[in-house]
Amino acid sequence: MKRSSSNSGTSSSTVTPESVGLSGYPVQIVSVGDEHSFQLEEQNLRAILNKNGVKNKPVVIVSVAGAFRKGKSFLLNFFIRYLNYVMQSENHSDYGWLDDESMALGGFSWRGGAERETTGILMWSEPFLMRTEGGEEVAVLLLDTQGAFDNKSTVKECATIFALSTMLSSIQVYNLHSNIQENDLQHLQLFTEYGKLATSDVSDIKPFQSLLFLVRDWSYPYDYEYGIEGGNQLLGTFLELSPTQHEELQLLREHIRSCFETIDCYLMPHPGLGVATNPRFDGRLSDVEVLFKEHLAQLVPQLLNQENLIIKEISGNKVTAQDLVEYFKVYMEIFKGDTLPEPKSLVRATAEANNLVALTTAKSLYTSKMESTCGGDKPYLNTEQLKEAHKIFKQQSVEAFHSVKKIGGAEFSSSYLEELEHAIDEAWENYSSANDAKSILRTMRTPITLFSCFVICYLMSGLFAVLGISALVSLLNAMLLISLVLLATWGYCRHSGELREVGTKIDEFAQLVWDLALSGPIQKISDATFSQMTGLSAGAPTANISTHTDLTSGSRITVAGSQDSGLRQRKVPSTLGTVSGS
Numbered sequence: 001m002k003r004s005s006s007n008s009g010t011s012s013s014t015v016t017p018e019s020v021g022l023s024g025y026p027v028q029i030v031s032v033g034d035e036h037s038f039q040l041e042e043q044n045l046r047a048i049l050n051k052n053g054v055k056n057k058p059v060v061i062v063s064v065a066g067a068f069r070k071g072k073s074f075l076l077n078f079f080i081r082y083l084n085y086v087m088q089s090e091n092h093s094d095y096g097w098l099d100d101e102s103m104a105l106g107g108f109s110w111r112g113g114a115e116r117e118t119t120g121i122l123m124w125s126e127p128f129l130m131r132t133e134g135g136e137e138v139a140v141l142l143l144d145t146q147g148a149f150d151n152k153s154t155v156k157e158c159a160t161i162f163a164l165s166t167m168l169s170s171i172q173v174y175n176l177h178s179n180i181q182e183n184d185l186q187h188l189q190l191f192t193e194y195g196k197l198a199t200s201d202v203s204d205i206k207p208f209q210s211l212l213f214l215v216r217d218w219s220y221p222y223d224y225e226y227g228i229e230g231g232n233q234l235l236g237t238f239l240e241l242s243p244t245q246h247e248e249l250q251l252l253r254e255h256i257r258s259c260f261e262t263i264d265c266y267l268m269p270h271p272g273l274g275v276a277t278n279p280r281f282d283g284r285l286s287d288v289e290v291l292f293k294e295h296l297a298q299l300v301p302q303l304l305n306q307e308n309l310i311i312k313e314i315s316g317n318k319v320t321a322q323d324l325v326e327y328f329k330v331y332m333e334i335f336k337g338d339t340l341p342e343p344k345s346l347v348r349a350t351a352e353a354n355n356l357v358a359l360t361t362a363k364s365l366y367t368s369k370m371e372s373t374c375g376g377d378k379p380y381l382n383t384e385q386l387k388e389a390h391k392i393f394k395q396q397s398v399e400a401f402h403s404v405k406k407i408g409g410a411e412f413s414s415s416y417l418e419e420l421e422h423a424i425d426e427a428w429e430n431y432s433s434a435n436d437a438k439s440i441l442r443t444m445r446t447p448i449t450l451f452s453c454f455v456i457c458y459l460m461s462g463l464f465a466v467l468g469i470s471a472l473v474s475l476l477n478a479m480l481l482i483s484l485v486l487l488a489t490w491g492y493c494r495h496s497g498e499l500r501e502v503g504t505k506i507d508e509f510a511q512l513v514w515d516l517a518l519s520g521p522i523q524k525i526s527d528a529t530f531s532q533m534t535g536l537s538a539g540a541p542t543a544n545i546s547t548h549t550d551l552t553s554g555s556r557i558t559v560a561g562s563q564d565s566g567l568r569q570r571k572v573p574s575t576l577g578t579v580s581g582s
């Protein structure tokens with residue numbers, strides 16, 4: 001996983017993570033190519049999200065976005081300090097997390113100076129495994145983003161970074177400076193349109209979860225005091241709808257409120273000139289204004305303590321770390337164009353990823369069950385039992401697919417369902433032939449058949465010789481010879497790996513002989529053994545109740561169902577709601 005190196009700024013220190021004892025480091029996951037194009041660093045992203053112990057965990061994604069040079073990375077590093085402290089402390093308490101006033105601030109690269117520092121989008125290399133208030137273990141991911149409105153980025157570039165981080169985060173911190181301005185809302189315009197479309201049919205799902213307007217260097221505490229109360233009063237005024245407002249402003253405010261589950265505002269005091277203008281400032285708290293520290297101590301837990309962690313959800317489904325890769329890929333595709341995507345193509349992109357994730361999850365359910373039933377190291381399984389297992393696991397997999405709420409409607413999902421069933425049927429072919437290969441009978445069928453022919457011909461020719469029917473004797477001798485030659489040739493082909501077609505032809509011939517002449521009697525012997533052992537007459541379907549062993553847990557399952565299928569007959573919902581499914 002490639003770590004990102006901090007730009008060699010013209011001014012003060014950029015404190016490296018290891019210099020402050022951090023084992024994690026910033027990883028570039030979206031880089032800016034020439035021509036202002038964006039590139040997903042998929043390998044880097046997978047290296048973080050596909051880690052064992054992380055990939056199946058629901059994710060909390062905290063992103064900080066906004067104008068450049070406004071302390072975004074600086075703030076994120078206090079998030080890192082807080083999360084590390086809580087993870088390492090006794091019973092995960094955050095008490096005293098800011099006590100160390102002499103420690104320099106490391107993590108995402110930050111520094112003073114006029115030139116921008118952060119480019120693209122970076123993710124902290126170590127997800128923080130935390131427990132939510134409900135006790136669910138989640139992976140907390142931190143995203144640092146390229147600042148907007150600098151002299152090197154196009155408007156589209158800034159809007160794309162902001163859009164990507166908003167689409168992908170569960171908590172978007174919108175980092176503003178000194179006040180909330182009307183144009184700050186313009187950035188949210190795209191989401192209001194997207195939000196309307198994405199939730200058009202299901203009003204109880206909001207497309208985005210938490211948006212925090214974080215106003216840095218707030219200088220009017222006499223109007224609205226520092227903190228979340230003052231901030232939400234300011235926000236209330238700012239987002240207020242009034243009849244005298246222009247319709248456009250009214251619509252924007254209405255839609256913003258309808259897009260985010262929670263919208264808050266926090267007013268942060270100025271950290272002091274030592275922070276803002278001292279080129280040698282290294283982030284130690286002893287150089288920071290007391291009031292700023294006090295509000296850090298309030299703001300950061302407000303976002304990150306376990307009661308406030310917000311799990312990323314898309315169309316009502318929790319997103320796991322490995323799902324997130326699919327969403328990143330689809331969104332990167334859609335933002336690749338020269339212009340910002342239309343809201344409806346954003347909805348389509350989300351629907352694609354949402355269905356893809358449902359398909360991948362359902363498919364891995366099938367393969368994990370089949371692996372534990374007839375995987376590589378499992379012994380040969382009777383074909384009928386294996387077929388039954390396949391049917392049951394396929395049914396469960398389809399049900400799992402349908403259980404995920406979908407965006408885009410049943411029509412859109414049907415192609416993914418077909419793809420899932422096709423993939424399962426393909427996998428079934430492999431499992432069934434792999435299982436066959438384990439059956440001695442199957443692998444040795446050709447030599448067993450040829451050798452049985454040889455013995456039968458030998459015995460028969462002896463019998464007919466005694467009876468004096470010479471024509472049959474010579475015929476049987478010829479057949480005996482042929483089976484011997486075929487057996488020797490087959491052995492050579494298998495051993496040397498040459499003349500494969502000849503070997504296959506001999507297998508086909510032996511299969512034919514087996515089906516015609518041998519399988520019947522052998523089947524009778526095995527049925528007799530089966531009824532001897534179970535007291536049941538083999539093969540006859542039991543009226544309406546079929547029992548089978550749940551081949552994963554080994555427990556016996558009795559299912560009501562038609563005589564021959566032994567399957568739970570369950571009607572699969574035919575259509576799904578446009579946004580939320582069955």
Ligand SMILES: Nc1nc2c(ncn2[C@@H]2O[C@H](COP(=O)(O)OP(=O)(O)OP(=O)(O)O)[C@@H](O)[C@H]2O)c(=O)[nH]1
Nearest residue numbers: 068069070071072073074110111112116117118147
């Ligand atoms: N005035 C002020 N300066 C701050 C604040 N927080 C950090 N800084 C300073 O702002 C400068 C930039 O900090 P960064 O964290 O690199 O800013 P950024 O927003 O990540 O900048 P880009 O990566 O270029 O987008 C540093 O000198 C910080 O010390 C704040 O709340 N107010």
Ligand SMILES: [Mg+2]
Nearest residue numbers: 072073117118
């Ligand atoms: Mg930065």
